[in-house]
Amino acid sequence: MTTIAAVILWFGVTCYAVFGGADYGVGFWDLTAGGARSGARPRALIDQAMSPVWEANNVWLIFALVVLWTAFPRGYAAVMSALFVPLSLAAAGIVLRGAAFVFRKTVQELAGRRLLGALFALSSVVTPFFLGAALGAVVSGRVRVGRAGGDPGWVSAWTSPTSLLLGALAVLCAAFLAAVFLVFDARRAGDEALERYFRRRAIASAAATGLVAIVGLSVLRGDAPLFLQRLLYQGRPFIFFSAACGVGALTLMASGITRATRALAAGAVVFLLAGWGAAQYPYLLPSSLTIAAAAGAPATLRWVLVVSLVAAVTAVPALAFLFILDQRGRLEEGAPVAIPQAAPPRYAVIVEDRSHRRPTAIRAHWWRRPRPQS
Amino acid sequence: MDGLSNLLAARSQMAFTLGFHILLVPFGVCLPLFALIANGYGLRHGDEAALRLARRWSHAMGVTFAVGAVTGTVLSFEMGLLWPGLMGRFGDVFGLPFMIEGIAFFLEAIFIAIYIFGWDRLSPRTHFRLGLPLPLLGFVGAFSIIAANSWMNTPRGFSLDAAGNPTNVRPFKVIFNPALRHELVHFLLAALLCAGFVVASIYAVGLLKGRRDRLHRLGFIIPFTVAAFAMPMQIVAGDRAVREVVKLQPVKFAAIELLAETATHVPERLGGRMTAGVATGGIAVPDMASMLTGFRRDTKIVGLDAVPPRDRPPATIVHLAFDVMVGAATALSLLAAWYLFAWWRRRDLPRSRWFLRAAVAAAPLSMVAMEAGWITTEVGRQPWVVYGLLRTSDAVTRAPGIWGSFAAVVALYAAVGTGLVVVLHAMARRWRTPVPEPLPGPYAPRGPLVVVVPRVPASTHPTHAAFDGDGDGRTTA
Numbered sequence: 001m002t003t004i005a006a007v008i009l010w011f012g013v014t015c016y017a018v019f020g021g022a023d024y025g026v027g028f029w030d031l032t033a034g035g036a037r038s039g040a041r042p043r044a045l046i047d048q049a050m051s052p053v054w055e056a057n058n059v060w061l062i063f064a065l066v067v068l069w070t071a072f073p074r075g076y077a078a079v080m081s082a083l084f085v086p087l088s089l090a091a092a093g094i095v096l097r098g099a100a101f102v103f104r105k106t107v108q109e110l111a112g113r114r115l116l117g118a119l120f121a122l123s124s125v126v127t128p129f130f131l132g133a134a135l136g137a138v139v140s141g142r143v144r145v146g147r148a149g150g151d152p153g154w155v156s157a158w159t160s161p162t163s164l165l166l167g168a169l170a171v172l173c174a175a176f177l178a179a180v181f182l183v184f185d186a187r188r189a190g191d192e193a194l195e196r197y198f199r200r201r202a203i204a205s206a207a208a209t210g211l212v213a214i215v216g217l218s219v220l221r222g223d224a225p226l227f228l229q230r231l232l233y234q235g236r237p238f239i240f241f242s243a244a245c246g247v248g249a250l251t252l253m254a255s256g257i258t259r260a261t262r263a264l265a266a267g268a269v270v271f272l273l274a275g276w277g278a279a280q281y282p283y284l285l286p287s288s289l290t291i292a293a294a295a296g297a298p299a300t301l302r303w304v305l306v307v308s309l310v311a312a313v314t315a316v317p318a319l320a321f322l323f324i325l326d327q328r329g330r331l332e333e334g335a336p337v338a339i340p341q342a343a344p345p346r347y348a349v350i351v352e353d354r355s356h357r358r359p360t361a362i363r364a365h366w367w368r369r370p371r372p373q374s
Numbered sequence: 375m376d377g378l379s380n381l382l383a384a385r386s387q388m389a390f391t392l393g394f395h396i397l398l399v400p401f402g403v404c405l406p407l408f409a410l411i412a413n414g415y416g417l418r419h420g421d422e423a424a425l426r427l428a429r430r431w432s433h434a435m436g437v438t439f440a441v442g443a444v445t446g447t448v449l450s451f452e453m454g455l456l457w458p459g460l461m462g463r464f465g466d467v468f469g470l471p472f473m474i475e476g477i478a479f480f481l482e483a484i485f486i487a488i489y490i491f492g493w494d495r496l497s498p499r500t501h502f503r504l505g506l507p508l509p510l511l512g513f514v515g516a517f518s519i520i521a522a523n524s525w526m527n528t529p530r531g532f533s534l535d536a537a538g539n540p541t542n543v544r545p546f547k548v549i550f551n552p553a554l555r556h557e558l559v560h561f562l563l564a565a566l567l568c569a570g571f572v573v574a575s576i577y578a579v580g581l582l583k584g585r586r587d588r589l590h591r592l593g594f595i596i597p598f599t600v601a602a603f604a605m606p607m608q609i610v611a612g613d614r615a616v617r618e619v620v621k622l623q624p625v626k627f628a629a630i631e632l633l634a635e636t637a638t639h640v641p642e643r644l645g646g647r648m649t650a651g652v653a654t655g656g657i658a659v660p661d662m663a664s665m666l667t668g669f670r671r672d673t674k675i676v677g678l679d680a681v682p683p684r685d686r687p688p689a690t691i692v693h694l695a696f697d698v699m700v701g702a703a704t705a706l707s708l709l710a711a712w713y714l715f716a717w718w719r720r721r722d723l724p725r726s727r728w729f730l731r732a733a734v735a736a737a738p739l740s741m742v743a744m745e746a747g748w749i750t751t752e753v754g755r756q757p758w759v760v761y762g763l764l765r766t767s768d769a770v771t772r773a774p775g776i777w778g779s780f781a782a783v784v785a786l787y788a789a790v791g792t793g794l795v796v797v798l799h800a801m802a803r804r805w806r807t808p809v810p811e812p813l814p815g816p817y818a819p820r821g822p823l824v825v826v827v828p829r830v831p832a833s834t835h836p837t838h839a840a841f842d843g844d845g846d847g848r849t850t851a
Contacts, residue, residue, distance in 0.1 A: 090451075106801055311476075
């Protein structure tokens with residue numbers, strides 16, 4: 001029973017890594033899209049791709065946290081106590097990111113959009129980093145039961161080489177996933193230039209992720225030898241599959257094939273996390289708290305399973321429905337009556353027509369609210 | 375840092391983030407309901423104004439839901455970041471409602487996305503039907519969170535072993551604890567009231583400014599009618615809740631009544647405070663509290679002296695918060711009665727401009743009432759986090775620097791709150807201003823050509839057709 005609860009927890013974390021991760025990665029590409037003019041098209045695609053799904057994706061994190069505290073209350077308390085700072089920063093990042101994203105859609109002035117866009121994109125990079133760093137503290141055995149924030153070594157718990165490695169890896173994985181997903185979105189939008197744009201980025205981020213992962217092995221050997229040993233022993237098949245998926249996605253992307261890359265990219269992340277889960281088993285917090293010792297009341301665990309099954313039969317079809325509608329372009333804004341989402345700036349619309357040889361006059365209209373004509 | 379200061383900082387941060395989140399909850403639970411009412415009415419009667427209203431509300435709901443989603447995520451971190459002592463010990467006892475809430479929230483996020491983004495891409499009937507689960511899911515979400523909160527007030531459904539750790543957890547008893555029913559009904563009605571009065575107030579401003587078109591009338595009538603009918607029910611529910619508190623948490627009631635010693639013939643004190651263990655100030659109505667509690671002047675009411683001083687809540691705060699809530703509710707009831715009377719007699723809004731002005735004022739008033747009610751129940755629970763079993767001071771984290779974290783949270787939420795108001799206001803302003811061309815990207819127009827504002831008659835422009843930009847009942851030219 002406790003193992004089943006642990007698998008449910010792992011499932012929540014993994015879904016968050018794939019779906020939430022892709023959302024964070026989208027923010028990464030928003031950050032690196034360049035100036036307001038040159039980055040307008042990738043950002044438009046990013047906005048369109050992310051809008052309908054990001055809230056649902058975010059709920060996986062809540063689900064994982066709630067399962068953690070319901071099924072493994074002692075583990076939750078230990079993690080939250082020891083990792084107060086990185087997790088507070090991650091939570092702040094989540095607020096900033098979500099708020100800035102929805103506000104940016106509504107604000108019209110360029111300066112405001114720039115500011116909100118920068119906040120959204122920056123927090124999209126910072127948040128997965130801190131979540132990864134927190135995970136690094138757990139896997140390297142720096143989170144222990146009874147250790148509270150303020151105890152000696154509580155800062156180094158999440159600034160260790162393992163934490164930095166997993167933080168960086170989280171950001172890169174997110175960027176890789178997002179780039180692959182955005183290739184699909186660009187293709188659906190029929191925009192070949194954008195497809196090439198994100199294909200290049202998918203390849204680059206896949207290569208970077210692989211490189212960091214390989215370098216990371218030596219980091220782990222120095223900093224978390226026990227975890228590395230278990231990763232390469234218990235988690236070996238998963239790590240192998242993860243690498244194979246990653247290389248497969250990279251190869252297909254590089255040879256211009258789009259098919260199956262999405263599944264392969266997601267598979268790389270899922271298997272990586274499966275390797276992590278296998279390496280940690282049977283510990284919730286290596287190596288001070290086993291899953292069995294952390295587990296809550298048996299009746300609660302049974303209900304966790306029941307509620308999760310209810311979730312599986314209600315939320316999963318609904319989520320699939322949402323994704324299908326989204327992928328078929330049934331959930332896009334700017335349809336026939338596009339009034340609510342767009343408006344002109346209230347001042348100075350500059351006309352600058354470069355498509356003609358003949359220089360046209362530069363006119364400016366000062367726009368005011370129209371008065372009703374009587 | 376000493377423990378007491380840490381406790382105060384952690385309580386401040388939790389209260390602040392929860393107090394912020396609770397302001398958004400009514401909109402998450404009730405805006406879908408209002409939008410669906412307008413949507414259904416518009417479909418059935420072919421009413422363009424109602425449909426436009428539903429569309430607008432769905433977009434406003436998208437923004438408030440998003441901010442509510444992220445502030446809710448923060449709360450699920452803070453439960454452990456600030457209160458590891460609570461979660462480590464009782465997490466498995468009262469975690470289940472949060473899981474149910476997680477699922478309801480999940481489904482709500484999905485269906486809200488479908489509803490908001492499906493306006494023009496799905497058939498109107500399908501779109502409306504796909505919106506129908508939203509109020510139900512909002513209800514389930516509120517139900518589970520209230521179940522967790524009422525459990526903290528009346529913990530049931532488990533036994534304690536010798537070491538004081540919970541065993542033999544019975545999740546059904548946890549969820550359906552004695553305080554659930556009155557807290558849930560009271561909160562759901564409060565959510566209807568807040569959302570109703572706030573949404574209506576926005577259209578009341580428009581009506582006052584002379585935008586007396588169908589859209590503004592409907593925008594006022596739908597939410598205000600819901601709130602006006604909820605108001606008398608809330609009075610009954612509130613009375614019922616107080617009677618339950620008398621039975622279940624007499625010390626909390628003593629704090630509400632500012633009653634130091636157990637007594638009969640207890641006066642009802644309006645205002646006033648507790649200084650050095652004695653109630654002072656305010657207006658005391660003789661025997662009224664006893665009368666209200668037991669319908670007899672000599673009803674005995676338990677005072678704060680029933681428990682040792684260290685187990686008493688800060689009575690002044692609880693009492694004043696309760697008075698503010700009841701005062702605000704009384705004022706709102708008068709307003710609701712005025713509206714219902716006018717509607718009964720003339721099938722129309724009251725003609726007086728003072729009614730609309732009062733309706734504008736009802737928005738902040740209802741929000742204040744909700745916050746005050748929440749302070750009453752939560753501060754009245756102190757010094758316990760799990761009533762009678764776990765002290766808040768034993769649950770708090772030992773991590774240093776909570777004051778810094780609190781300051782950062784205040785700054786962040788102030789920015790987000792300001793942004794939310796500015797954005798909603800900008801949306802409203804834009805709805806009154808006809809739009810020539812949608813901007814494609816999030817930053818700049820696509821392609822080199824910046825479209826000039828066309829000065830064409832509204833009727834000839836496709837996006838202007840039948841668009842009542844300034845809300846005067848005509849399409850603008």
